[in-house]
Amino acid sequence: MTIVPQLIxxxxxxxxxxxLMAMSFTLIFGATKxxxxxxxxxTVIGGYAVFYLVERLAWPIxxxxxxxxxxxxxxxxxxxxxxxxPLRKKKSTNTVKLVASLGLFIVIQAFVxxxxxxxxxxxxxxxxxxxxxxxxxxxxxxxxxxxxxxIVVFFGIMLLLKFTLFGKAVNALSDDEEVAKIVGINTDxxxxxxxxxxxxxxxxxxxxxxxxxxxxxTMGLGALLKGIIAAVVGGMGSVPGAFLxxxxxxxxxxxxxxxxxxxWKDAIAFGLLIIFLLFRPQGIIKx
Amino acid sequence: xxxxxxxxxxxxIAALVVWGxxxxxxxxxxxxxxxxxxxxxxxxxxxxxxxxxxxxxxxEPARNIYQLAxxxxxxxxxxxxxxxxxxxxxxxxxxxxxxxAAQKLISVNKVQVIIGGFxxxxxxxxxxxxxxNKVALFSPGSSSPKLTGVSHFFFRNYPSDASQGAVLxxxxxxxxxxxxxxxxxxxTDYALGINSAFSAKFKSLGGTLVxxxxxxxxxxxRSQLTKLKSQNPDALFLDTQTPASAARVxxxxxxxxxxxxxxxxxxxxxxxxxxxxxxxxxxxxxxAEVGTDATNxxxxxxxxxxxSKFNVDLPFATYGQTEYDAVYMVKAxxxxxxYDGQKIADWSRTVKDWEGATGKITxxxxxxxxxxxxxxxxxxxxxxxFAE
Numbered sequence: 001m002t003i004v005p006q007l008i009x010x011x012x013x014x015x016x017x018x019x020l021m022a023m024s025f026t027l028i029f030g031a032t033k034x035x036x037x038x039x040x041x042x043t044v045i046g047g048y049a050v051f052y053l054v055e056r057l058a059w060p061i062x063x064x065x066x067x068x069x070x071x072x073x074x075x076x077x078x079x080x081x082x083x084x085x086p087l088r089k090k091k092s093t094n095t096v097k098l099v100a101s102l103g104l105f106i107v108i109q110a111f112v113x114x115x116x117x118x119x120x121x122x123x124x125x126x127x128x129x130x131x132x133x134x135x136x137x138x139x140x141x142x143x144x145x146x147x148x149x150x151i152v153v154f155f156g157i158m159l160l161l162k163f164t165l166f167g168k169a170v171n172a173l174s175d176d177e178e179v180a181k182i183v184g185i186n187t188d189x190x191x192x193x194x195x196x197x198x199x200x201x202x203x204x205x206x207x208x209x210x211x212x213x214x215x216x217x218t219m220g221l222g223a224l225l226k227g228i229i230a231a232v233v234g235g236m237g238s239v240p241g242a243f244l245x246x247x248x249x250x251x252x253x254x255x256x257x258x259x260x261x262x263x264w265k266d267a268i269a270f271g272l273l274i275i276f277l278l279f280r281p282q283g284i285i286k287x
Numbered sequence: 288x289x290x291x292x293x294x295x296x297x298x299x300i301a302a303l304v305v306w307g308x309x310x311x312x313x314x315x316x317x318x319x320x321x322x323x324x325x326x327x328x329x330x331x332x333x334x335x336x337x338x339x340x341x342x343x344x345x346x347e348p349a350r351n352i353y354q355l356a357x358x359x360x361x362x363x364x365x366x367x368x369x370x371x372x373x374x375x376x377x378x379x380x381x382x383x384x385x386x387x388a389a390q391k392l393i394s395v396n397k398v399q400v401i402i403g404g405f406x407x408x409x410x411x412x413x414x415x416x417x418x419x420n421k422v423a424l425f426s427p428g429s430s431s432p433k434l435t436g437v438s439h440f441f442f443r444n445y446p447s448d449a450s451q452g453a454v455l456x457x458x459x460x461x462x463x464x465x466x467x468x469x470x471x472x473x474x475t476d477y478a479l480g481i482n483s484a485f486s487a488k489f490k491s492l493g494g495t496l497v498x499x500x501x502x503x504x505x506x507x508x509r510s511q512l513t514k515l516k517s518q519n520p521d522a523l524f525l526d527t528q529t530p531a532s533a534a535r536v537x538x539x540x541x542x543x544x545x546x547x548x549x550x551x552x553x554x555x556x557x558x559x560x561x562x563x564x565x566x567x568x569x570x571x572x573x574x575a576e577v578g579t580d581a582t583n584x585x586x587x588x589x590x591x592x593x594x595s596k597f598n599v600d601l602p603f604a605t606y607g608q609t610e611y612d613a614v615y616m617v618k619a620x621x622x623x624x625x626y627d628g629q630k631i632a633d634w635s636r637t638v639k640d641w642e643g644a645t646g647k648i649t650x651x652x653x654x655x656x657x658x659x660x661x662x663x664x665x666x667x668x669x670x671x672x673f674a675e
Contacts, residue, residue, distance in 0.1 A: 262511035
C-alpha cells in the first residue's frame with residue numbers, strides 16, 4: 001500500500017494545475033458568459049515568454065517569471081479590448097464569440113510555432129530541482145510551488161471577490177450584465193481587468209509546466225480542456241467549485257489508473273465530465 | 288470602430304499574415320536547398336523523413352547525410368551522366384503525414400523511388416501507396432517486424448526489431464537474470480514492434496511482464512511510473528520512439544527517486560546528449576544496436592566527411608551508415624536496371640554482399656537485410672558493447 005501516498009501527492013499536483021486553469025477560466029466565464037478558447041493560448045504565451053527570457057536572453061529567473069505573467073495578462077487584456085469588445089458591442093451570439101476565440105487560439109499557436117519551432121522545449125534543466133520526500137511520497141520543488149500557488153490564488157481570488165469594490169463589481173457583473181450597467185458599473189473596463197487576471201493565472205500555469213515537464217506550441221489545448229472539465233464539474237462560474245472540481249479530477253485520474261492501464265487517463269477525465277453532465281449538470285457548487 | 292479604422296486594421300492584419308507566411312516559407316526553403324528544381328536531366332529521388340517534432344533529432348542529420356551522399360555522387364559524374372536530385376518531404380514520424388508525403392512525392396513529383404520512411408509508422412502507411420503506384424520504397428531506419436515481407440515494393444537495409452526484441456530478452460533473462468520487467472511503451476508502431484518481439488521471447492524464456500503504454504503527446508507519467516515502481520520489477524524497459532520522449536520519462540523517474548535497472552530502445556544509446564544528461568540513471572542500461580565498424584573505409588569516410596562539412600561528429604552513427612548506403616544503393620540500382628520502380632524493387636531482392644558502410648549487405652526475399660542487432664550497454668555515459 002506504499003503506492004497510495006505517492007498517488008495522493010501526484011493527484012494533489014495534477015489537481016493544482018487543473019485548479020489554476022479552472023479558476024481563471026471560470027472567473028472569465030462568469031464575467032463574459034461564453035466558452036473562451038483563447039484561454040489556452042495564455043498558457044502557451046506564459047510558458048514561451050519565460051523560455052525566451054531565460055534561455056535566449058539569459059535574464060534572471062524571478063524577473064523573467066514576473067515579466068512573463070504580466071505579458072500573458074497583457075495579451076489577454078489587449079485581446080479583450082480588440083476582439084471581444086467589438087463582438088460584445090455588436091451583441092454577437094455566444095457561438096460567434098466561441099468561434100472567434102477558437103480562431104485566435106489557432107493563430108496564436110501557429111505564431112508561436114513559427115517563432116520557436118514546434119519542438120518540445122524544456123526549462124527543467126536550467127535550475128537545481130530539489131526533491132522532497134514525505135514518507136514514501138516524493139515530489140519536486142516545482143510541484144510544491146504548483147500546490148502552494150493554487151491555494152494562494154484560490155484565497156486571493158476569493159478575498160478579491162468578497163472584500164474589494166472591484167470584486168463586488170465582478171460579482172454584480174456575473175449576476176446580470178444589464179443591471180450592472182444600469183447601476184453604473186463600467187462593465188467593459190471590469191471585464192478587461194478580469195481578462196488580465198485570468199490570462200495572468202493561465203500564463204503562470206504555462207510557466208509552471210515549462211519548469212515541470214516542458215512546453216510545445218500545442219500544449220494550450222490539453223491544459224485548457226482539463227481546466228474546462230474541472231470548471232464544469234465544479235459548477236461553471238463558481239471559483240470554489242472550480243477549485244474542488246479540479247482536485248476531484250486530479251484524484252479521479254491518478255487513482256483511476258491505479259488499477260486500469262495508464263493510457264485511460266484522459267478517458268477517465270472525460271468520463272467524469274459526462275457523468276456530471278448527466279446527473280448533476282449544475283456542478284458541485286451551484287452558482 | 289468606424290469604417291476607416293476597420294479598413295486600416297484589416298490591411299494591417301492582412302499584411303501581418305502575409306509577412307508571417309512568407310517568413311515561414313523562407314525559413315523552410317533555407318533549410319531545404321535541395322528543393323530547387325533542376326529542369327531536365329536528373330533522376331528524382333523522393334525522400335521522406337521527420338523534419339519537425341521530437342523525431343527531428345534523427346531526421347535532420349539524415350537529410351544532411353542524404354545530401355552529402357548525393358553531392359559526392361554528382362561530383363563524381365552522377366548516375367549514367369545524369370545527376371541525382373533529392374525531393375524532400377516532412378513525414379513528421381506518424382502514419383498520416385507519412386502517407387501524405389508519399390502521395391505527394393508520387394503524384395506531384397512523379398518519383399520512381401523513395402528513400403523513406405524513417406519511423407516505422409511512416410513506412411507502414413506509405414507502403415500501400417508505393418505499391419499501388421509501383422514505386423520502390425527503401426527505408427534505412429524503419430525496424431518494425433510488421434514490415435518484413437509486407438510488399439514487394441518495400442525493402443530496407445536496417446534489420447527488423449524481431450532481432451532487437453529477441454536479443455534484449457535473451458540478455459536480460461539469461462545474462463542479467465532479470466525475471467520481471469516493467470514496460471513503459473510509447474504508442475507508436477516502432478515501439479509496439481519492439482515490445483511484441485521482446486515480450487514474446489521473454490515470456491517464452493519464463494519471464495513476467497508488467498505493461499504501461501503512453502501516447503506520444505503525454506507529458507505526465509508520474510502515476511504510471513509509480514504503479515510500475517510498486518510492482519518491484521527487476522528492470523524497467525523504456526521503449527520510446529525518440530530520445531526526447533525518453534528524456535521526459537527519465538526526468539520523472541529521477542523525480543520519483545527511482546533508480547531501476549534500465550533497458551532502452553535502440554534510438555537512445557546513440558544519442559550522446561541525452562545519455563550524457565542522464566548518465567547516472569542510465570549507468571548499466573541495456574540496449575541492442577546495429578553495430579558500426581570503425582575499420583570500414585566507407586564508414587570512416589562518412590564520419591570524416593560529415594565532420595568537415597557540418598562541424599559536429601556524426602550523430603546517430605547506426606542510422607548514418609544505413610542512410611549513406613541507401614543513397615549509394617539507389618545509384619547502383621538505377622545503373623543496373625534503370626529508373627523504374629518495379630525494376631528497382633526486383634533488383635533489391637538480388638542484392639548480395641553489396642559493399643557498404645555497414646559492411647556486406649544482403650537483402651532477402653522478404654525485403655529485410657540479413658544483418659542483426661547486437662547487445663550494448665551504457666557505461667560512464669557512453670555506449671559500449673555488452674560485456675558481463
